[in-house]
Amino acid sequence: MIQRQRDDMVLLAHIREQHRLSLESYGRPRMTEELQELNLNVGHRRVGRLMRENGIKIIRTQKYKATTDSNHTFNIAPNLLGQDFSADGPNQKWAGDISYIWTSEGWLYLAVILDLYSRRVIGWAVSNRMKRDLAIRALDMAVALRQPPKDCIHHTDRGSRYCSNEYQRSLSKHGFKVSMSGKGNCYDCEYGIAA
DSSP, X not given: OHHHHHXXXXXXXXXXXXXXXXXXXXXHHHHHHHHHHTTOOOOHXXXXXXXXXXXXXXXXXXXXXXXXXXXXXXOOOOOSSTTOOOOSSTTSEEEEEEEEEEETTEEEEEEEEEETTXXXXXXXXXESSOOTTHHHHHHHHHHHHHOOOTTOEEEEOSOHHXXXXXXXXXXXXXXXXXXXXXXXXXXXXXXXXXO
């Protein structure tokens, strides 16, 4: 019985972390899927019980969904673009972002990579959950399609998905110059899409 209580405490820590990362939007089924994706052997009933016993409830919202979690300890790259979203040719400056779309099925998250020269989407990935690999899948598609030269600037916000070690390793492997928007500056993230 003591081992079961210890396991519950470990599981509860994971539930609380996923609850925070999902902005309190994951109910029992999605929470269970997320925990199983972390290789935790857990079922819906156990997750539901732990959430109920610990007062972990979902907050439903349909108007706004935050996609940038800049409350992390990863390194932040300098802003190399300085709000200059123009480019003289393709594959000089790329920009990445994650957005969300409300559908009758719930939220869908969309990660895109744009070439700032043409303003075209050159890589994308979609998921019904804000998964860790969402941004990487969009980057992989763009790299496979364009095979950018070394020193292509890759600009994003300071979100944890873009600052993560895994994403930064992928950028380094392909020779990108990493650029990130200034803290709290929405004009650094607009990428001139409407221009």
